[in-house]
Amino acid sequence: MVKCEVSLTRRIAPRWVDDADRLEIPVSNTQRVIYTAITDTIGGRESGVARSSDGVLDIRFSAPGSPRIGTNPEQLLSAGWSASFASAIALAAFNRNIAFAGEVSIHAEVEIEIDPVSYTLSVRLHVRLPGIERALAQLLTAEARRLCPFSSTIGRGLAVAVDLD
Template sequence: METNNSKVLYTAVTHTTGGRTGESRSSDGKLDIKLSSPGSTGPGTNPEQLFAAGWSACFIGAIGKAAANLNVKVPADLYVSTEIDLVSGDDGYSLQARLNISLPGIDPEVARAIIQGASETCPYSKAIKGNVKTEYNLI
């Protein structure tokens, strides 16, 4: 999977059984969770929540890099609230997403430039580009 100009920095490995009502564990033991269907009263989380959490964390890292490229210091209280919708349509199931980004104290025009830069470098954003309808909202 590597290209000539890239190298694998980290590989996450999980083992999941039971699908949406099962369990998932990481090979290093740091993740050990129960899964439940979205919107159910089951005891676990669901793939949509996990995707939202991972994407939010990754996007915050990308914000830091994009801000540094613009010589802007990111506020300590920045946050990203990510909403992932599971959608059912004529072509089956799909996802759509909204990343609601708070960059307090940064001029809105500069904040939008940071968000644009982050959306172009965040591995999650790049992976879903063109496949998942996504909105990046400055709040």
């Protein structure tokens, strides 16, 4: 069996608009909303809580290494991005009538970094596409980067490296 690993790396830093307390988010007039996720959060990453409007997500936050039981924003981004990217790969494969020999799996890593002026994130996605040749794996991951909303909005300009074992 051929195992394919794709490594995607991207550093993310927020772009602030003037002195406003909001992020600049480009909006297209040709897009239509197909889903809106709504959460309410009280507190912050060290000891906050968050709940989705439908009640399915109900979590506590805790800082990494803290004795408090809970998750952190980086784990949520890691899980969300990898799930979305896996779905995008599946869609790219479906559009080309390609079947995998097994499940697509993604090992995602999100690191938070600090420099003298801000925090940044580094994201790496290690993708396994069972039974897929390297050239086709590169094609599918390139298409997935375009289709995945996390990659196409947060992760513009991701560098892609494909390694086969």
